[in-house]
């Protein structure tokens with residue numbers, strides 16, 4: 001193992017963390033037993049940093065990021081902490097959770113139509129939070145117009161008077177992002193915010209998020225199954241498999257030298273547009289949830305590099321290069 005380089009989080013100049021998920025365990029009731037969903041998930045987002053959470057369907061990305069707003073399924077059993085600006089979300093009462101969602105953390109989901117009331121004008125949707133916090137109506141409207149302009153909506157005044165059905169999906173996602181930013185949250189959680197959009201609109205929304213981060217210094221947790229997309233926007237990436245973080249490192253290092261075969265598999269199965277790029281190779285088999293995961297490394301059954309130890313002993317997340325990887329063979333320098 002290489003201990004020579006401190007992780008980015010340990011460097012003295014690092015900005016303060018806005019989000020610290022620390023050893024999060026989550027189980028959901030299933031009949032008499034409890035179904036494990038997350039196992040020891042730890043993750044940090046610093047002020048002004050964009051952090052990706054990447055993995056295939058069912059790996060636990062959505063559940064992990066919803067925990068940041070205290071939006072866990074009913075009956076969830078948790079251990080560990082989810083701290084926003086130092087305060088643990090998992091122990092907050094309803095009033096404190098409401099304040100957290102109104103002021104500190106905003107969330108953007110995949111489907112913008114699920115976030116808005118189709119019967120209300122966009123202006124009402126954008127100004128309600130501001131008015132609830134005492135901003136006079138005229139000022140709230142002016143601010144909403146500024147926010148719409150900031151997300152690239154050309155006629156903000158006109159847009160405020162329209163209803164959601166009068167917007168395309170991409171334009172409505174911009175409105176939802178504008179609403180998320182209204183309270184100037186310290187943290188934006190974006191769960192597959194561009195998956196439902198066409199490719200051009202996807203690129204526009206990504207560039208808006210990148211610009212807003214640069215201008216406002218908002219920390220962002222960007223959840224996606226698309227590692228290529230994460231690389232376009234994120235400083236660091238956490239890779240999740242079967243309810244566990246299996247690798248984390250800076251985006252550059254992750255692409256240059258992944259240490260977990262799962263990360264390498266995700267990179268190899270992403271279609272590339274550059275001339276001469278290799279054809280995408282799918283990862284064999286299908287992803288498992290934590291509840292279905294066999295003993296040892298949950299990825300072993302799909303891994304071309306698995307040895308006997310991999311099916312016997314669960315690998316711990318340990319330092320390899322500048323980041324962390326949970327693979328027994330990460331030290332061996334195998335060509336992934």
Ligand SMILES: Nc1ncnc2c1ncn2[C@@H]1O[C@H](COP(=O)(O)OP(=O)(O)OP(=O)(O)O)[C@@H](O)[C@H]1O
Pocket residue numbers: 028037055056057058059060061062063064073225289290
């Ligand atoms: N409300 C719920 N009740 C029961 N099980 C749930 C609930 N929400 C999620 N799960 C289970 O938790 C596991 C993780 O799901 P999650 O949606 O977080 O995965 P994901 O990585 O976000 O996948 P996707 O990309 O498909 O959204 C899955 O096994 C899922 O079936």
